[in-house]
Amino acid sequence: MQTNRRNLLKIAAAGAIGSALPFGFAGNAFAANKRIAMVVKNLGNTYFDACAEGAKQAAAELGGIDIIYTASTKPTAEEQIAVLDALVAQKVDGLIISANDPSALIPVCKKAAERGIKVISFDSAVAQEGRIMHLNPSSTALIGAKQVQMIAKTLGGKGEVAILSAASTMTNQNSWIEAMKEEWKKPEYKDMPLVTTVYGDDQDDKSYREMQGLVKSFPNLKGVISPTTIGIRSGAKAIVDGGLAGKIFITGLGLPSEMKDYVLKGACDTFAIWNPIEYGYAATMVLGSILNGADAGPGKTVKMGKKGEAMVADNGEAAMGEPFVFDKSNVEKFAKIF
Amino acid sequence: MMPALLKNRDVLLALIVATLVLLVGLRAPVFLTAESLVSVLTDTSFLFMLALAQMAVILTRGIDLSVAANLALSGVMVTLAARSMPWLPIPVVLLLAIVIGAFFGAINGALIAGIGIPPIVVTLGTLSIYRGIIFVVAGPTWLTSKDMSTAFLDFPKSTLLGVPSLIVIATTVAAAFAYLLSQTQTGRGIYAVGGNPVAARYCGIDLSKQQFLVYTMSGAVSGLCGFLWASRYGIAYTDLAYGYELTVIAACVIGGVSVAGGIGTVRGALLGALFLGVVVNALPVINVSPFWQMLISGAVILAAVVVNARAERRSGKLILPEARRAAAGGSAV
Numbered sequence: 001m002q003t004n005r006r007n008l009l010k011i012a013a014a015g016a017i018g019s020a021l022p023f024g025f026a027g028n029a030f031a032a033n034k035r036i037a038m039v040v041k042n043l044g045n046t047y048f049d050a051c052a053e054g055a056k057q058a059a060a061e062l063g064g065i066d067i068i069y070t071a072s073t074k075p076t077a078e079e080q081i082a083v084l085d086a087l088v089a090q091k092v093d094g095l096i097i098s099a100n101d102p103s104a105l106i107p108v109c110k111k112a113a114e115r116g117i118k119v120i121s122f123d124s125a126v127a128q129e130g131r132i133m134h135l136n137p138s139s140t141a142l143i144g145a146k147q148v149q150m151i152a153k154t155l156g157g158k159g160e161v162a163i164l165s166a167a168s169t170m171t172n173q174n175s176w177i178e179a180m181k182e183e184w185k186k187p188e189y190k191d192m193p194l195v196t197t198v199y200g201d202d203q204d205d206k207s208y209r210e211m212q213g214l215v216k217s218f219p220n221l222k223g224v225i226s227p228t229t230i231g232i233r234s235g236a237k238a239i240v241d242g243g244l245a246g247k248i249f250i251t252g253l254g255l256p257s258e259m260k261d262y263v264l265k266g267a268c269d270t271f272a273i274w275n276p277i278e279y280g281y282a283a284t285m286v287l288g289s290i291l292n293g294a295d296a297g298p299g300k301t302v303k304m305g306k307k308g309e310a311m312v313a314d315n316g317e318a319a320m321g322e323p324f325v326f327d328k329s330n331v332e333k334f335a336k337i338f
Numbered sequence: 339m340m341p342a343l344l345k346n347r348d349v350l351l352a353l354i355v356a357t358l359v360l361l362v363g364l365r366a367p368v369f370l371t372a373e374s375l376v377s378v379l380t381d382t383s384f385l386f387m388l389a390l391a392q393m394a395v396i397l398t399r400g401i402d403l404s405v406a407a408n409l410a411l412s413g414v415m416v417t418l419a420a421r422s423m424p425w426l427p428i429p430v431v432l433l434l435a436i437v438i439g440a441f442f443g444a445i446n447g448a449l450i451a452g453i454g455i456p457p458i459v460v461t462l463g464t465l466s467i468y469r470g471i472i473f474v475v476a477g478p479t480w481l482t483s484k485d486m487s488t489a490f491l492d493f494p495k496s497t498l499l500g501v502p503s504l505i506v507i508a509t510t511v512a513a514a515f516a517y518l519l520s521q522t523q524t525g526r527g528i529y530a531v532g533g534n535p536v537a538a539r540y541c542g543i544d545l546s547k548q549q550f551l552v553y554t555m556s557g558a559v560s561g562l563c564g565f566l567w568a569s570r571y572g573i574a575y576t577d578l579a580y581g582y583e584l585t586v587i588a589a590c591v592i593g594g595v596s597v598a599g600g601i602g603t604v605r606g607a608l609l610g611a612l613f614l615g616v617v618v619n620a621l622p623v624i625n626v627s628p629f630w631q632m633l634i635s636g637a638v639i640l641a642a643v644v645v646n647a648r649a650e651r652r653s654g655k656l657i658l659p660e661a662r663r664a665a666a667g668g669s670a671v
Contacts, residue, residue, distance in 0.1 A: 044473060044576045046480045073473075073576075198622060204571040205381075205579070206618070212377060213622025216368045233482070237572045241495050261483040261491075261572070335484055 034093040034291055036284060037068040039083055041098050041124065042075040047229065047255060047276050048098070050338035051123070054280030055096070061305060062288045068092065077101035084108045088115060094287045097131070098123035102171070106130040118290050122283040124172065128316045133296040135283050135310070137274035139319040143227070143253075144179020146272055146323050148189065150251045151223040154269040158191045159222025162214050164235050164250075166202040166228040176227045195221065200231045207234035211250075215242060226252035232271060236262035256326050256334035263331045272323040276338055282307045282320050347594050347645060351609045355616055362620040369623050376502065380494075382615025383508035384563050388582075389589040389611040390515045390604060391559035394552045396590055397519075397532045398545075399599030400457035402556045403583050404446060407468035410578035412439040413564030414472050417481045417490075417574040424487050431490065435565035436558045442468060443557010450553060451546035457553075465583070472576045483572035494570040504566060511559065516604045528552060533600025588635060589614050592642045613638065 038055050040048040052069035059065040068087070072079030077100045087095065088111055095112060099105050099121055109119050109130035118132060125134040137143075151161055163180070165173045177197060184194055195218050200207025207230060214221055215238075226232040232254040239248050245266040254271040262268045282304040286296065289303050296302050298314045310318035326334060363370035388405055395402045416435040420426055426434075442464070449460045483491060496503045519525035530538040531545045539545065568574040593610025595602030614635060621631050 044480070073470075196625065198625075203580075204573055205567075208571060209381060209619060210622045212381075213619070216374055216623050217366060217625070219368070233573065234571055237483070237570075241570075255482075257484055258480075258482040258573070 033064050033066050035066045035068060035090075036094040036096065036287055036291075037070060037087045037092045038096045038280065038284070039080065039087065039098070040069075040071045041080075041100050043071045043073050046257065046338060048123075050276035051280030051283075054277035054282075055284040057277070058281045058284035058288065058305060062285070065284075065288060065291075067284070075100050077104035081105065081108050084112070088112045088117060091115060092117060094118040094291055095120070096283050096287055097121045097126055099126045100124070102127040102130075118287060120283065120287050120290065120296070122279065125317065131316070132290060133286070133302070133312050134317045135279075135286055135302075136317055136319045137279050138321060138323050140175045140179050141182070142319070142322050143272075144176050144181075145183040146325070147176070147225045147227060147252055148180050148183040150270045150272060150325065151225055151249065152189060152192055154249045154251065155192060155223050157188060160195045160218055160220050161192055161223040161225065162195050162218065162221060163197040164207065164210055164214070164224050164226040164228075164231045164252075165197060165199050166231060168199045173227060180225065180227075192223075200226075200228075200234065202228055202230045204230060204234045207231045208238045211235040211238035212242065215244065215248065221248055224248065224250045224252075226250055226254075229253060229255050229258065229273070232268070233258045233262070236267040239267040240265050253323070254326075255338060256331050257336075257338060259326070260331050260335040263326070263328055270325055270327045272325045274320060274323050278307060279320060281305065282310075286310075286318075348603070348605050348609060351593070351606070351613065355609065355613050358613070358616055358620065362616075362624055366623045369620060374623075376505070378615060378619045380502045380504045381619055382611055383504040384567065385585065385589055385611040385615055386508045386608055387511045387559050387563055388586040389593065389607045390512060391552075391556040392586045393590050393593075393595045393602050393604070393607040394515065394519070394528060395457070395556050396587075396595050396597060397528050397599060397602055398548055398552055399532045399535070400450065400549065400552065401461065401587070401597075402443075402446065402553060403458065403461040404442075404464040404468055405556060405560045405586055406579040406582035407465045408439055408442045408557055408560035409564040409567060409582070410574075410576065410580075411442060411468040411472055411475075411564070412561035413568040413578050414476050414481060414574045414576075416561075416565045417486060417568050418476060420487065420490050421481070421485045428489050428493055432493075432562065432565055435561045437561070439561015439564060440554050440558035443560065444550070444554045446557065447550035447553035451549035457549075469576055476575070480573065480575040481568070485574075486569065486572065490569050491572055492569075494566060504570070507562070507566070511562075512604060512608060519604060524548070524551065529600055531599075585614060588639050591639055592635075594642065594645075610642075 038052055040051065055067045055069065059067045070083060072083050080100045085108060088108065095117055097105065097119065102125055105126050106129055109126055112119050119130065121131045121134045163177060165177060198210045198214060200210045211234065214224065224235055226235050232250055232252040235250045236259065239245055239250060240262060250268050251271050253273050255273065259268055259271055285305040286302045290296050296312055298312050298316055300312050301309050302312060302318055303309055304320065307320060310320060312318045368374060392402055392405060412435050415438050416431060419434060420431050446460055446464055449455050450457050494504055498506045519528065527543045528548050530543050531548045535545060567579060589611040590607055591597065592613055593606035595607055617631055617634055
């Protein structure tokens with residue numbers, strides 16, 4: 001009986017392998033669609049949902065590409081690594097990452113590269129050794145300069161201005177603030193001094209409180225630049241609640257859907273952001289061309305479909321374009337989109 | 339010898355808060371204006387209410403870690419309800435928020451009182467579950483000011499006889515807790531089951547009834563704060579008040595509420611909340627790094643626990659007259 005059973009098992013096993021083989025081939029033939037995973041900071045974020053929307057548009061335009069849009073529920077590096085590990089195990093063809101930590105993701109990104117997975121980052125960069133290239137929405141200098149220009153236009157170049165940032169440790173915030181200060185050195189801003197920089201930690205209650213603190217500490221304050229979507233909306237709410245709309249103006253980087261009310265109530269004249277749909281689209285277009293064999297190394301030019309081309313700098317980063325400015329005239333239209 | 343008044347920890351804490359306010363006022367006189375002090379109180383209203391509800395829970399030797407998650411969930415649900423039924427008057431929306439919060443609080447209460455699972459485990463679980471449900475009910479989108487009516491958004495700005503609505507509500511909640519805890523049999527029962535559960539049982543006080551009540555109340559207050567939070571900041575999403583439960587518990591501990599149960603006063607919890615409220619509101623005004631804020635609240639929590647531990651240490655009953663005399667001479671307590 002025992003031998004019999006063993007033989008039976010062998011036959012069954014051989015049969016299984018035999019039948020699996022054709023399936024394997026068939027599977028390869030069907031797997032013509034390449035899979036690109038877009039891994040963002042956390043789920044439940046309108047901004048990234050819009051990016052994913054753009055990625056899907058790019059996939060449709062390129063053809064033969066499936067987009068997997070995923071993330072952890074919490075914006076931490078540990079949880080993001082777990083998500084990436086799972087995707088590497090599934091052997092997707094490409095990864096587009098918005099990193100929760102630039103260095104912590106290097107090992108998992110290297111592992112992906114070893115398995116032939118093409119890795120690029122967008123929004124928040126993975127350190128250079130972990131990715132082929134990073135696509136910035138705009139250049140740091142353009143983003144910084146734009147925000148100073150916006151508040152100068154609103155205030156007519158006169159009055160005290162403060163910066164309401166997110167956390168004092170965030171790389172992108174600090175580099176934008178540096179770029180703003182660079183722009184501020186120009187003589188046309190001499191009557192518009194920067195009085196202070198405060199941090200709202202990207203929490204609604206803390207940002208609101210910091211805004212109230214600014215109003216108390218600087219009675220002559222006329223304008224605030226908040227280069228963070230949470231800071232600008234909480235700051236704008238504090239301005240409206242304090243009855244200061246029309247006296248103090250906030251500008252910065254915000255989402256039209258969140259800022260619409262405050263623009264209409266006069267707490268915010270103009271604000272800017274890149275279009276996240278276009279951003280997700282451009283990043284996917286770049287990865288698509290890399291999957292088709294394009295070189296995206298430093299000094300090379302990458303194609304972004306209808307968004308044109310971008311030059312990859314020596315640090316492996318490229319910029320999509322200028323930030324897009326919103327005001328009373330167009331905010332309602334875009335509020336419906338993102 | 340210290341004046342007897344200073345030995346009262348509430349008086350001491352009140353003095354510390356007053357000193358803090360004056361010190362900040364020295365550096366930034368604008369902080370001492372009536373308008374500014376009212377805005378500190380308005381901002382701290384959330385903490386006042388949540389700390390009181392948390393205190394009732396802690397009095398029964400429990401803990402409610404799900405308050406901030408419940409706040410976020412109730413905030414999102416009530417915002418959704420108000421969006422789909424814009425004709426709802428704000429008082430009804432407010433009542434609805436309380437009911438939703440109380441429902442989720444009652445789930446905690448049922449699991450703890452009915453099945454007898456330890457509170458820290460239950461509320462740790464529901465903390466994640468409640469934040470998770472937000473995804474289920476609201477989907478991945480954020481509810482922002484465009485999803486809220488003007489009446490909804492303007493509620494925190496409204497005033498009653500010149501007093502901001504948030505302060506009015508917080509005062510009402512505080513008065514209700516003060517009455518409940520000190521004037522009613524239920525209130526005394528809450529203290530009793532935390533102070534000495536065995537003795538309370540012998541007296542015929544039902545532990546599970548008290549537990550169910552305090553978790554439901556805690557939920558109701560979270561729900562109320564959920565609506566207020568969403569309308570004040572014009573946003574409702576998963577990360578609303580993320581991690582705020584720890585601030586609430588810190589306010590209780592600083593206010594002299596014993597985590598071992600049975601000890602704590604409404605006055606103490608309010609002062610503890612006020613202390614944290616003053617710290618977080620003062621630092622932006624005097625341009626102090628946010629890390630100092632964490633360091634200061636941490637140090638104060640530890641100091642408060644040390645003071646509490648000394649006050650709570652109950653000496654065993656001394657039988658020998660010599661020992662009693664020695665103890666009476668050696669210690670003032």
